[in-house]
Amino acid sequence: MKQTFMKVHILLFMLVFILVVTACQQNKSRLDHQDMPDDSLLNKETSASDIEADDKIVIGFSMDTLAEERWLRDRELFKEAVEALGAEVKIFTSKGDDALQILHAENLINEGIDILVIVPHNAESTAMIVKKAHAAGIRVLSYDRLVRNSEIDLYVSYDNEMVGELQAKAITKLVPKGKYVYIGGAETDYNAHLLKKGVFNILQPLIDKGDITIVYDQWTKDWHPENAFTNMEEALKANHNEVDAVISANDATAGQVIQALAEQGLSGKIPVVGQDADLAAAQRIVEGSQTMTVYKPLKKLADQTAELAVKLAKGEEIEVERIINNGKSEVPSILLSPIAVDPKNIDETIITDGFHSREEVYKKNNSN
Structure with a gap:
């Protein structure tokens, strides 16, 4: 009888001990949870910081050539216009090589640009670039030359x-x-x-x-x-x-x-x-x-294109008065008057x- 009593006493003691330890651990867990920042909150704060640091719009500019005087001007004027708007531009020139222009565009897309501006060498084959950019959620603006047979987002040129x-x-x-x-x-x-x-x-x-x-x-x-x-x-x-x-x-x-x-x-x-x-x-x-x-006037073209590219990158709506069919879609177009x-x-x-x-x-x- 005495031995049975002792066994019960030991079992009760162990049960109480387990309950106390468990309560302490739960309490510690709650304290730890209060003292340490929430993982999701930490991620949100980090993301907000990253967004603030990376808030600058990055424009990819894929050019056909710089062999002619005017394209050298376009490059410099567009760069100046983009930077004046507080954005950044990455410029690649393909020297009239279709495959190289497609490769350059893919590199820009992979780098996470906000919008792609393109002067196509080949109006037909460049449609592939538009498709790749759209698949990555990047809009495409056709500069001076129209990309054919694609769902281009905007075309800016002289008439x-x-x-x-x-x-x-x-x-x-x-x-x-x-x-x-x-x-x-x-x-x-x-x-x-x-x-x-x-x-x-x-x-x-x-x-x-x-x-x-x-x-x-x-x-x-x-x-x-x-x-x-x-x-x-x-x-x-x-x-x-x-x-x-x-x-x-x-x-x-x-x-x-x-x-x-x-x-x-x-x-x-x-x-x-x-x-x-x-x-x-x-x-x-x-x-x-x-x-x-x-x-x-190339400055007018470069300035307007830079402004529109930034707006597109921000998801803003752009009103146009002209629509041009490029063989696949009705392309919103802005055409300036030559002299x-x-x-x-x-x-x-x-x-x-x-x-x-x-x-x-x-x-x-x-x-x-």
């Missing part, structure tokens, strides 16, 4: 069809009848097609009347000026130098067209038009070997704007 119309209007005033040569841009660049469409909006009625005959019409592969030189040589040879006017897709190609004419003693005798208002073109206009160019420049207004346009200085433009002419 390229109007550029072609300005070229054709200027040259048909000088040569209302005759044999015309058309030296286009790169066939892979949709802008080149828009330029050509604008040109033929003006030329076609005159062609239909029989006043104008297109005796040579060729694209310039990759916009390389040396290809334009070859094309113009072929045009002159095929027509025994009997050409009355030349429309060239831009100033770089126009320069080589004029070089080909010069080798035949025809520079300054046959009107040649271009676009971009390159310094060399402005000098040629002053000296008389190029008839006109089309000025597209025709000839010897009569060169001072009040590109020189007054500071695009080129008077000394630069007239230097070559004054040295003669």
Whole structure:
């Protein structure tokens, strides 16, 4: 009996001991929970800190080329505009290589940019970049050149069809009848097609009347000026130098067209038009070997694109007045108005704007 009592006593003691220890542990657990910050709260605080540190909008800028004067300007002006808005820009140039441009864009997307701005080399193949960016939740803005067959978020450019119309209007005033040569841009660049469409909006009625005959019409592969030189040589040879006017897709190609004419003693005798208002073109206009160019104030384009890119990155709504079909979707578009420049207004346009200085433009002419 006594042994049974002792066993019960021991069991009761052990039970009480276990209850006390358990209560202490639970109490300690509650104290520990109160003393230590909650894991989710810690994560929230860390995330907030990270967001504050990384609040700067990062824009990826994928460019086709820097081989021409205007694209060097675009790069610097866009960088300045982005940084003036408190954002950051990462710039890659693909040198006319489609595969490299796609690789660069993938790298930018993987780096976690907020928005991608792209100047496509190939308007068709670049659609792959848009798809990859969207899959990563990144919106895409097409700068100056339209990406085809994709659901691009916004397109900002000068009205390229109007550029072609300005070229054709200027040259048909000088040569209302005759044999015309058309030296286009790169066939892979949709802008080149828009330029050509604008040109033929003006030329076609005159062609239909029989006043104008297109005796040579060729694209310039990759916009390389040396290809334009070859094309113009072929045009002159095929027509025994009997050409009355030349429309060239831009100033770089126009320069080589004029070089080909010069080798035949025809520079300054046959009107040649271009676009971009390159310094060399402005000098040629002053000296008389190029008839006109089309000025597209690049600062205005860069500033507006930078502003819109930041808004897109923040998820803000953008109102547009133009919609352009790119073969797959209706693309919200903002198209700025270009300006025709000839010897009569060169001072009040590109020189007054500071695009080129008077000394630069007239230097070559004054040295003669």
